[in-house]
Amino acid sequence: MSELIPADIDKLKDWRFEIDFEEIAWAIFDREGESMNSLGRRPTEELAAIVAKVEDAAEKGEVRGLILISGKENFIAGADIREFDTFDTDQDVEDALNATIGLFDRIENLRVPVIAAINGFCLGGGLELAMACHYRIATREEGTRLGFPEVKLGIFPGLNGTVRSIELAGAMDAMGIMLTGRMVRPGPARAMGIVDQLVPTHHRLRWAARKAVLQKRKSKGAPWWKKLMRKAPIRDILAKQMRKKTAEKVREEHYPAPFRLIDLFAKFGDSRRRMKPAETTAFAPLMTSDTARNLRRVFRLTEMLKNEVPKDAFKPQRVHVVGAGTMGGDIAAWCVVCGMQASLQDLSEEQLDKALARAKKLFKQRLRTKPAVDAAMARLIADKDGKHVSRADVIIEAIVEKLEIKQKVFADLEAKMKPGAILATNTSSLQIEDIAKPLKDPGRLIGLHFFNPVPQLPLVEVIMGVGTREEDVRKGCSFVTAIRKFPLIVKSCPGFLVNRVLAPYMLDGVRRYQEGEPREKIDQAALKFGMPMGPLELSDVVGLDICKHVAETLNIGPVEDSELDRLVKNGKLGKKTGEGFYVWDKGKPKRQQATFDQDDLEVLGSDLVKPMLDECERALAERIVESADHVDAGVIFGTGFAPFRGGPLHYRKQQKGETAKAV
Ligand SMILES: NC(=O)c1ccc[n+]([C@@H]2O[C@H](COP(=O)([O-])OP(=O)(O)OC[C@H]3O[C@@H](n4cnc5c(N)ncnc54)[C@H](O)[C@@H]3O)[C@@H](O)[C@H]2O)c1
Structure with missing residues (x-):
């Protein structure tokens, strides 16, 4: 199933292939019927046919080099996410990865120069393919961006991009872009070593790539001092720092991928031979996890919202x-x-x-x-x-x-x-x-x-x-x-939709506080669930006068004589007046130092979001928005509701055991 069956070189649909009069092979990626190039099964099988052809021609001395270039505005936006949900088991994932990894290794081992000529987005699997080439040229144009957005989907690069990026850019830069998922502009990409050469515009790309083949250019890789960072004990110190920095941003229990990537680097960062298979083994369980499935669902929800907008003539200026x-x-x-x-x-x-x-x-x-x-x-x-x-x-x-x-x-x-x-x-x-x-x-x-x-x-x-x-x-x-x-x-x-479902969450937090639950415990529990902010801190940020007004408008009560009412009457309106549920100092709430039992927090966290989930169900029943997916999209993008849970209604279904594994 996962073995790559090379396509017929004369019947390519997603690539165009030719060997020109200078004996340079051109592989032009232009996925049929798609506005964006992504690496799915068919394009990969066609690439396998191209590589086989070039291997054969190189053997016979009939080709001087291979250039990978895009026929669209972007090089490759990543792997084809639509195909990710076809994997049921870790073994399926490993088999599919190994087939493509084998192909990338063959590209790296070609005896003629292989050049990646990059314009627009070069992301994820696309960047991994570019890194398997011998030399990378990118345009300086505004739209050109390189990066590994995989962590946003609950995974990390799985086509040996971890290994190759560290070899090219050094551990600090490579791990930095993999851990954050941020996109890099051409200038910084060149400075890091991900790219070897820049050209001003895409008009110069073909010319520069041709020259690179004729001059047999090859990337030099990271300088010696960057290579040093991969050796113990510096590697251990770096890994420790990375863990600390990552933990400040996300919780390991919610988003394990960056932590597994740091483990991988810490254990095998100085050995290509050991890191390659270890990357595959660590990657597979992430790919099939609920977190990754839910994050892919969030990605699809963004696509749904974007695609629903008619491409009409209204072009506001x-x-x-x-x-x-x-x-x-x-x-x-x-x-x-x-x-x-x-x-x-x-x-x-x-x-x-x-x-x-x-x-x-x-x-x-x-x-x-x-x-x-x-x-x-x-x-x-x-x-x-x-x-x-x-x-x-x-x-x-x-x-x-x-x-x-x-x-x-x-x-x-x-x-x-x-x-x-x-x-x-x-x-x-x-x-x-x-x-x-x-x-x-x-x-x-x-x-x-x-x-x-x-x-x-x-x-x-x-x-x-x-x-x-x-x-x-x-x-x-x-x-x-x-x-x-x-x-x-x-x-x-x-x-x-958004304020309607957010208000019961915030006011239930206020009620619990009024009934004696410590405010720090309430807010910590919400964070443990995965909310971006606890209900009491959020109320202070929004303004308690506004919360009171919203509670009255939505008829969520009782507001009279409540703690909220008392604070508002005393002019304690939250962050903007310096005091509400918390005292605020330099824009930050002053919290009491307290630790709570983790199991208690987990139970309280699920209880806190319950009024929000109930309201989501009511909003759906009233068809305030078109569908359950629209409720989930609105609540994730409007309130920051734990993306790794896939949305409030999806989460509730999962709790009830109503969702199949594939979402
Ligand atoms: N603040 C929020 O978080 C938020 C979020 C979503 C929606 N809203 C809504 O957005 C609107 C504005 O809220 P805001 O927080 O920006 O208020 P604001 O008090 O910060 O700003 C209102 C502005 O309107 C001006 N103004 C008042 N009457 C005017 C008039 N007749 N002509 C021209 N200007 C006039 C005021 O001088 C003031 O600068 C409200 O309807 C509010 O419900 C606010």
Whole structure:
């Protein structure tokens, strides 16, 4: 089953192959019917045919080298994740890996130079293939990125990428990119040694690759001082540091892959011969684990949300945001980061200045170079009087949460806006239908519910009121995708989806605290379950006045005379006033030192999320969103619900033993 059966070289579908007049073999990867190249079974079998052909030609002296290059905008985005769930047992995984590893070894052992010519994404299995080549050339273009995102899927490189990356870049850099899954730009990739040569644009790639073959170029590998890092005792010290740093970010019980990778390096890091098979043995159980299956499910949920957006003609360029506070300022700035022009309106000059200053900080972080930051600042326009409304493709209101004021602002906007533009509110607690009531065309109003902080949170709920036109909702989704976020269509209801399910979780934590459970225990239990923040800390961060308001709106009580009520009455509103459930110091809550029984924490953690899961089931029963998968996607991307559990409803099904192993 897992043996690679080389394809017929004359009937390739995913690769094009030719040997040119200079006796250079070109293997051009251009997967049939796909916009992105990924390494699945068929392309690998075709590559096996190409390698066999080149081996034979090299033997006869009929070929001078092989160049692997892409026929698409990207080199290879990774292994084909769709095929990952076909493996039932660890042995299946090992067999499949060994077949491809054998092929990569043959590429490495070819007697003629093999060059990887890289443009766009070169990730995961794609980078492992490039590393099996003798020399790597990449373009300096903006879209070129190299990396190993495997840890995000609960695994690590399994086609001997652990071994080869350490050989090429040294342990520090290679382990750094494998442990974090971050993507590397061409410049740093060259500095690390992952890439040997850079060319300015893809137009120069073929020429440079040809020259590399003719000059028989070969990567030099890591310098001697980097090689030293693989030797004991330095390796042990490094491994210890890596373990500490990784444990600060993720828990081993939730995300074992990076810890197994560190074990692998610690044990076998100085020996290619021993590390190669050990990589396969350590990789297989990760691949078949529930964590990896659930993380693959999360990946598929992101694809689902992206693919649902129609590729229509709505291409928004200009955005107008009313309200330059916490949300409005950041929404406008984020649109600018994504290449749009944004005008920002507010009653207060001071708020506008503050928003612009905050935007500049964001541009510096995200866009880096001075020309890019200057260009972004030029695209962000302070527009106190709303002069840009009539030119905007998208208008978003993010002013105070007061119905009458919003209604008045919308009446004014409707009179000025151009036909075909979208009109949206960022309200979190008012009903779309109420806000739309005074409009001449109430069917045009949609909700675009962003989350705070805007630059970091990937989800936007696209709210559909009772009379909202579907076309405007679709356009709203196109806009959300254009600003690189996931759109989730939610029917108008109190709290929409995310706040509706988050509120019972937070208020149940508050109730338990009020009944005498230590706050540190409650928050630790939630972290043990896998939530990004415990309910009490989260309440303090959101603001206790807002929590109280949400509890009242959603009718979750009793709020009167509760601990929450008492704190709010005393002006202790959480992080923003310096005290709530915790006292806050320099942006951090002061916690009592306490250790709790781990089994107790585990039980409490599952109990804490129960009200959230119940609310998810109710939201699904009411069809607030389209399906259970949409509930899971919304709650994972909107609240950070433990991704390794695959989503709240999926988790509940698993608890009840209702899911099959493959998800
Ligand atoms: N803060 C959050 O975490 C969050 C999250 C999601 C949604 N929301 C929603 O976003 C909206 C804004 O919230 P925020 O936290 O940014 O508020 P904010 O108080 O930080 O900002 C509101 C801004 O609106 C301006 N403003 C008030 N009336 C105006 C008018 N008539 N014309 C122009 N500007 C006016 C104010 O000067 C202020 O700068 C609210 O509807 C809120 O429910 C907030």
